[in-house]
Amino acid sequence: MTDQIPTSKNDDGWQISRRGFLQGSAGTVAAATAGPALNFFTAASAQAQQPAEAAGKWMASTCQGCTSWCPVQVKVVDGRAVHLRGNPLAKANHGKICPRPHLALQQVYDPDRVRQPMKRTNPEKGRGKDPGFVPISWDEAMDMLADRIMELRNDGEPEKFALFRGRYTYLRDILYSAVPKIIGSPNNISHSAICAEAEKFGPYYVEGLWDYRDYDLEHTRYVLCWGADPVSSNRQVPHAINFWGNMRDNATVAVVDPRLSATAAKADEWLPVIPGEDGALAVAMAHVILAEGAWNKTFVGDFVDGENRFVPGQTVDEPQPSVAAEGAERTEGIVAGDAPTSRTSASVFNEIHTHGVVQWWNLELKDRTPEWAAERTGIPAEQIRRVALGFAAAGSRAISWLSPGASMQARGGYSAMATHALNGLVGSIDAKGGVVAKVKDPTGSVPDMAPYQDELAASHSKYDKIDQRGTLAFPSLNGGKSGGGVVTNAAADGMLAKSPNEIKVAIAYWSNFGFSTSGSYRWEQALSELPFFVHLTTNASEMSMFADLVLPAAHQLFEKWGYIKGKQNLHSYVSLNQRVIDPLWDVKQDETEVPFMLAEKLAERGFDNLYRYYTEGFADPETGAAPTNGEEFTEYALKMLTRGCWDSTHEDYGKYGDRLEGWEDFKEKGVWNSHRYEYGKRVDNFATQTGKVEFYSETLKTALRGHAERHDTTVDGVLEATNYVGRGELAFVPHFEPALRHGDEVEYPFVFFEHRSRLNREGRSANCTWYQAHKNVDPGDENWSDVLKMNPIDADALGLDDGDMVRITSTTGTITAQLKRWEGLRPGTVAKCYGQGHWAYGRVAAANFAEHVPLGGNNNEILYPEFERLSGSTARHGGPSRVKVERV
Template sequence: MSMNRRDFIKTSAATAAVAASTSVFTPKAEAKTGELAYEGEAGKWVGSTCQGCTSWCAVQGLVVDGKVVKMRGNPNSANGGRICPRPHLALQQVYDPDRVKQPMKRTNPKKGRGVDPQFVPISWDEAINTIADKIMDLVKTDETHKFCLFRGRYTHMNDILYGSFPKLIGSPNNISHSSICAEAEKFGRMYTRGYWGYADADLNNTEYFLAWGWDGVASNRQTPWFMKKLGELNKNGRMTVIDPRMSATAAKASRWLPIIPGTDSALAVAIAHVIMSEGLWNKGFVGNFADNKNYFVSGELVPETAGEENTPVVFNEIHTHGVVKWWNLEVFNRTPEWAEPITGISAEDIRKVAREFAAAGSKAISWVSPGACMQVRGAYGSFAGEALNGLVGSIESVGGMFDGSGAPSKGAAKVDGYQSEQIAAAAKRKKIDKRGTPQFAALNKKSGGGVVTQRVASSILEEDPYDLKLAMGYWNNFVFSINGADVWEKAMEKLPFYIHITPNFAEMTMYADIVLPTKLHMFERWGYTKGSQNMRGYLTMHQPMIKSHVDGRTDETEIPFMIAQALAKKGFTDPLRWMQDNFKDPVTGKTPETPEEFDLFAVKRATQPIWDGSSNSKGDTINSWEELLEKGVWTSKPYPIGKKIDNFKTATKKFEFYSETLKKVMEDHAEKNGITVDEAFEAANYTCRGELGYVAHYEPPVRHGDAATYPLIFAEHRSRLNREGRSQNTPWYYEMKDVDPGDEAFKDVTKLNPIDAKKYGLKDGDKIRITSVQGSIESEVKLWEGTRPGVVIKCYGQGHWAYGRVGSEVFGSKPRGGNNNEIHAYDYERLSGSTPRHGGVSRVKIEKI
């Protein structure tokens, strides 16, 4: 990154000058920015939602003279009115002078990195009619399945554009970004307790927190709430953080274990070995041997039969299933001494952590994050981490973990009756990402139940299972944000026609044929999201705080309605009929005639179970639409701890150490594909065979690149300033980058342990090239003891070559910093469909330049 502080200040000044020239703030509001005295009659706090991560926190913005000037947490929210830095950064996003201001079309047919699309402004009518014509071309040739919808950041109004619109025009292809986000994290919860989703926890009473690659004060899942509770947790209990980097959370923890990336499953089963062999498991939750003797002896199997009378060794399980099988199949010989050379964690530390964790019993939490499982063989890292919760009985317990709570809402109407035979048949064709095939199990709750986002690029290039002809994406930037960025670049070069709905030009936009500006979350649009934290579910609103200062439309409601109107004029009326029949104003019964009416009516309809008073017994009392907007959020009553014990959504209704649930899914998957289960594991690039695949176990990590040529392991982390990767055109991001331990303001540094730096003759500030089998990027060295020796660590988020005057050094060609996805190997975690962005999938070499 060549920009120094002086250059950056010049760029920031230029940005400020452009902002001033576009009259972002009125003089009255500008004069009051940064003051506190205007919090009264001069301004009004308006509730909305931050979508900087999937915490989806309720927030409030202070609106003065039609401009939002300040952010705070919503005092009515489940997290106690707390927020992190991300909502504040969003102020520079909404008033970013580089936002897409009106529809654009490409005039240069050539596509590629560094190629100028030669966009020119067009009207909304021309843009929408062009899209409608492209859809009609597919309808006429019976090729509607060759349309694909890419979903990026979304609200819970996504049922319309993502869930229903493709079906209404005859496509099976609604491709979510989910598998590049956290699907492998959900795998362990699904196949131990039948829950596919984000977990919640009773942090008020937790006494031990085992964090697997989770930087709770910085990155995702209840971030503001965890920031609040961390001090109490350190005072009343203990925390151990397992991470090759000393994160902000690790710096405040009782113990930091700098693990070798990709070996989390080995550490987890070694901890389990100590707990079981020393008799430390929770007898009240798991159960015990009938004679109260511990038969879990290190290195020995628990015999199926015992004594002269051939009587079995009986383990009376209470709320779990298969603990003895787990021991016999995996844990019996997974000693700390076995794990030490694999994980880089000493046997002594493994024993200490295991004993501390078990001593806290049901108030001990093993929290699995993407860092521990978004690896090529990471599903069993997730499984093993979750199994530890079962051993100590911290599932559905005070101080423990449980499923996320919900909030009432009304989903989109079914499309049945609004599809012709041709359209209905086309919508049932194979999906473009090849989910459910031998190589891409994407299990979720069934074979092919998940999504393999990354595979779409290969499908486009290989035209397998067919050739895509038309795609539309919103709030997504797959060219930048998925491993093997060059593969996506080639795929987007080949895709015949792409429509990008986006607030800012980005790498994905540079391959677009039509660009549609969208209103910004939190500030300019209607919508709602649902989440769970602090033992409560919540529904939090989006509402327009301000009038959009660009000519944008709401992505999930207004734009599909406009396309449906255009299609109806061309004789294809079903999508518009579906929207007008099913999304009337729930108060007046009025049929939506305009995009603005559809936008508002659809949100009112979806949130009606909250504002009509019918959910008052489940949480907050709200009795009108206006009251919901005023409060900004509805919060449920506290989660009733213990309600799912012996009623888990597993095959046995128990917490499963031996997963009968996974066994059934794998057998169905194998049968569907005409292969054996062992062949299915092999196709998914796992080493396990037979029953071992149904228990948490160690899988050797996959590394791309041989150790001789690429001697270092590459690992990455997230910044507390990354708004889902969308804050890199804000000057504040660079000014404050040193809030991330080991990082530097105004720079994009690569952290290297001084031991390794000495070996390679490197010092602070040296420019280096980092190369993997996938590609290379340039960076600057930062010597930092918070990096495990042998591991190169860099924050994800910078390296945009097309993201505005601040985010890119030269827009369209020269990046500011390096994009990690250019060196991450293009590979998969195939059981869940996830992209392996952690776990050291790539080995690298570094060269001074």
């Protein structure tokens, strides 16, 4: 039956040999294809002849193809998933979806999926090495893993175990936290620093919110997108698609992006900024807003006599420290709203809901004119001024939409602060038509693990982590704490250096760091040297090729139980992942069934702590029964953690939103909706040190000083170690930092940057023919190809034509792609969509899966492994790599 599935425009060029991974799975193919699963394509075609609602049942689940995490419904006919739609009960996404959920149908029925546990037989690891996978049973696989873990514990070195997490449901801590902590390792490493931590850094040190934001598109009057492409990517895609047309009737849209994105193509203003110079543009806009007297005076405040003293190039008298500061050290201004010691001067600026606007002007903004910014950003001064004043004119109904593009840069922490601080200047934080937070939901957390840690686990789980967080060069200041976050991509360097310890055993799930991280060669080397590695995955990805065990995971949308929490359209929501079809193959649920099986095996070997934690801590909240197997454990854990949504006896039931009528009602409806967000309740209660929106961040000052003291240095020493150039009190305000690039400009004349596809299910779509056949929905891209986009001006200078195969080389590596001459790109830059370049994952994703030949190029092979170190983020944006382009 697999021969009936189209793999390209030319099947002959896409055949996969029986060697390699699929060879090991061959024994299961006949049984699998005899069932209904791979008849899906022909069966669905026959079903289409009937009326749409004539057969089948709509069942609720959740799409996790991006971080919108939308509630959806799956139509199941005769045990087969045949169609998807938005959950009509979901208030957040209006019962709508984007293209990504539809692609999941090809994922779940992908003939290249991992079908049963596989064991490596070739001890030599490396790219291009045939692992020699052979099928084994789950029992044998879990025996192998349990033996390796027990070796670490028996040798007194449990810290040499690591668990790497990619995407997840909120049953995550059952595996991600409990397994390493109860074994005795500190090394649970999340993917989040390759996803967005720098984006959270800015809002946290301005308003105390370490989270993604929601946006009131219904009432806004101006949207300023910083690298965001809301109708294609980012975090409220279905809501944005559904609302964008209505919003455009009432609001102005300006897009800051070196690429003409789908959103930019429909915008009123396109600002094709030089990659990495977003911060210069943001502080120049802040300068204009203050210099022109356009700030929101009812939110920020004003000079006592109403005269604007924000004159370009001139400082403003700063208020004196207040006696009301309760003994706190106050050497750089007062707590916002406190009365200064003297109010006789007409030059006093009385702040209301913000803190430090005068200090911000004096330290950074007074000289950041549009003319100054034009030289650095490539954006005309008159456009900078026009956009800034248009944004300010919308007042509190304006949105400065921060995204990874403007923050996940080598020096992007302060750019993130600057772009978000614009919301503070116009008073749109926590305001109607502006930028808001989330509504609380009634979900719970996993039980405390400490009672199940023995002395070895309790002590060794406190050791330093392999990702270098908290070191001088990696403050990772999540929540203001030195080392409070994660530095995902630095874990490879820690593994290679065996610092702070050696990793001997590792599990990774729902992740592919050998493909998805910049400087991906480091992960290939680290995984090659790893003595024992287990990969839980749906498809044999690049990371799988270094594994000693590959374990087949249930697909999250169709075969797995879990729940997620999200927000869109001023509503928070809790949405269930449900097993809506019987699994095709011998797959297990990664976050629940697999750790339960492992706990059983460890108990057989005399270490029952994890097993007792699962069986004693996770009882059915309706019956009180303890789980006896992985499936029961999954259900009981899910019911426990979502109990506040559906159990009328729970203390949080109905407090924040829907009152679902029991567990079966929750399963049927699939989603819990919160009340609509209420504006203004956070004003003067922001989680900053002052309780205000901080333009001079006392919160960041405390965090940086704490990190400096930890390493016996100064704040300037921290900035130097983290590759920032600002010094002194600039460290505490949003300020301009020049872009950091790798590669000599003469040898590598082009700034390379990447963008995201509206079809990428977080890099997991490339083995879907629908993805390849519709790739041109992304502006500038071509179907069944991987293109490097170049402005015709630059292409003419190099004598390059459309369709030429070109070699793209940076200081880090070389890839090849097809050239696309495209006017929607800033000259001097070249761009490529992320998602192609797989040398594994399947017969469609790779040009030749069996021979490890990639289709196109993986951007991460030419992106320098740079970091935004204050947050711990990977600096995948802002043009960290210069490249040269040559015809192949």
